[in-house]
Amino acid sequence: MSGFLDRLPAVRGKLLANEQLAPFTWFRVGGPADVLFLPKDEDDLGDFLAKLDPIIPVTVLGAASNVIVRDGGVAGVVVRLGPAFGKVSSNGLRVTAGAAALDGRVSIAAANAGIAGMEFFSGVPGTIGGALRMNAGCYGRETKDVLVEARALKRNGERVTLKNADFHFSYRHTEADEELIFVEALFEGEKDDPVKIVERIEALKSRRETSQPIRDKTGGSTFANPDPPGTPNQRSSWKLVDEAGMRGARRGGAQVSELHCNFLLNTGDATAADIEGLGEDVRAAVLAKSGVELRWEIKRIGRPAVDATVEGYLAKDA
Ligand SMILES: Cc1cc2nc3c(=O)[nH]c(=O)nc-3n(C[C@H](O)[C@H](O)[C@H](O)COP(=O)(O)OP(=O)(O)OC[C@H]3O[C@@H](n4cnc5c(N)ncnc54)[C@H](O)[C@@H]3O)c2cc1C
Structure with missing residues (x-):
């Protein structure tokens, strides 16, 4: 990947080849970025983008509290904004x-x-x-x-x-x-x-402590509620998941939270494929039970692990 690095515009921040992304994500899963860019400031980011070959994909991550980075990592350049931002x-x-x-x-x-x-x-x-x-x-x-x-x-x-x-x-x-x-x-x-105002913030925080697995490796609400807020008889994703019998369901190291069943968890050794696959199991179960097609709220980015691809499968036989 160092050849790829050499073809990128010079920066004042950092360009890191093949940098693992899992440690930055709430789920703690996923493969590396081809290149991780930590821009020094806005001008550094702007100059880099202006000079970067338009063919190279660019993905930006924040706190990665709403993403599953797939096991094969992310192609191109992943941008993380630092203290200057x-x-x-x-x-x-x-x-x-x-x-x-x-x-x-x-x-x-x-x-x-x-x-x-x-x-x-x-x-x-x-x-x-x-x-x-x-x-x-x-x-x-x-x-x-x-x-x-x-x-x-x-x-x-x-x-x-x-x-x-x-x-x-x-x-x-x-x-x-x-x-x-x-x-x-x-x-x-x-x-x-x-x-x-501070009192309201404290009340909100304690309400959340008891209702969501906020200390676990998770990605927040997995599926958007199927009806917009304010809709009469609005259906909640968690209720549909519960009714489909998926509370606590598992796949590999991934689990549907017992506390809040619209949250998926990495119980320790989950892969991104376990978590995404469990999410699809949940969608299938909800569709079968209630006819609702849940929409992923969590963004899923990157490529599957090499051994989960056709190329990887063929390479094993070679
Ligand atoms: C325990 C827990 C509780 C949560 N509770 C809530 C909740 O109550 N309400 C709620 O709405 N969400 C909740 N979330 C989900 C998540 O925190 C929000 O969606 C949050 O806004 C994502 O911000 P992030 O910086 O982590 O974005 P990331 O997860 O890093 O990215 C999410 C998306 O935003 C894009 N993005 C990030 N930064 C930028 C940028 N600078 N420019 C352009 N695009 C960008 C990414 O490319 C990606 O598409 C929860 C998550 C967890 C883990």
């Missing part, structure tokens, strides 16, 4: 946050500045970049409710600003171009007493 500041009722800032930090910064409305971020263990891509939210509020605009880089390095409406947000989804790398977001909330 993690700044958070407030002005009046507005908060500016770098895309690498953890959502929890944003909720606390807003609370300290007496800005209400971003408490929900304390329950989402990802970064602001991931929140923009996923329209992350919980307990009745979503990223779209507080976002004013976001800055991003296109695949060719060009800088763009997207207004809230440009995202065409829907439940855990945005129509924003898949190739955009978000670098910063501007949020707006309402005025409130910091003490009251």
Whole structure:
């Protein structure tokens, strides 16, 4: 892979060939990135993208709390944004946050500045970049409710600003171009007493502690609820999974959480294939039981392990 590295534009940050991604992910599974790029700052990222051969795929990861990286790793360049992209500041009722800032930090910064409305971020263990891509939210509020605009880089390095409406947000989804790398977001909330805001954050955190396996190797909600919030008689994915008898189901080292059955777990030695395969078992069981085709909320990226491919199978016989 070092030949590939030699063909990439020079950077001020780091380019690491064949770098394992599993340690960065919540599930702790998955193969290496062909090349992992840790840009020094926004200019470094922009210059790199502008000079990079357009044929080379680029994937961006945040806290990897919503992805399964497959066992064969990720082709091309994987970008992880570092501290230069993690700044958070407030002005009046507005908060500016770098895309690498953890959502929890944003909720606390807003609370300290007496800005209400971003408490929900304390329950989402990802970064602001991931929140923009996923329209992350919980307990009745979503990223779209507080976002004013976001800055991003296109695949060719060009800088763009997207207004809230440009995202065409829907439940855990945005129509924003898949190739955009978000670098910063501007949020707006309402005025409130910091003490009251912090109390709400604490209440939200303790509610989550008892209802979700947040200390396990997991990827959060596996499947989006089939009906958008506010739909009369909205069906929850966890209920459909439970009704299909899949609570606690296993495949290899992967298990459906007993505590919250819309969460999949790596119980210790799971492969990405175990986790994704178990997810497909769950989808099949739900379809058979209730006729609902669950949509993956977790993003699955990369290639299967070599021995799970036709090439690998043929190589064994050679
Ligand atoms: C225990 C647990 C609880 C969770 N609870 C919730 C919850 O209550 N509500 C909720 O909405 N989610 C929840 N999640 C899921 C997850 O935390 C969110 O989806 C989060 O927004 C993902 O952010 P991330 O930085 O981890 O993104 P990643 O998982 O790294 O990536 C997710 C997607 O975002 C893209 N992405 C990441 N950064 C950028 C960027 N800078 N620019 C462009 N695209 C980017 C990636 O390419 C990928 O497609 C939970 C996860 C866990 C593990």
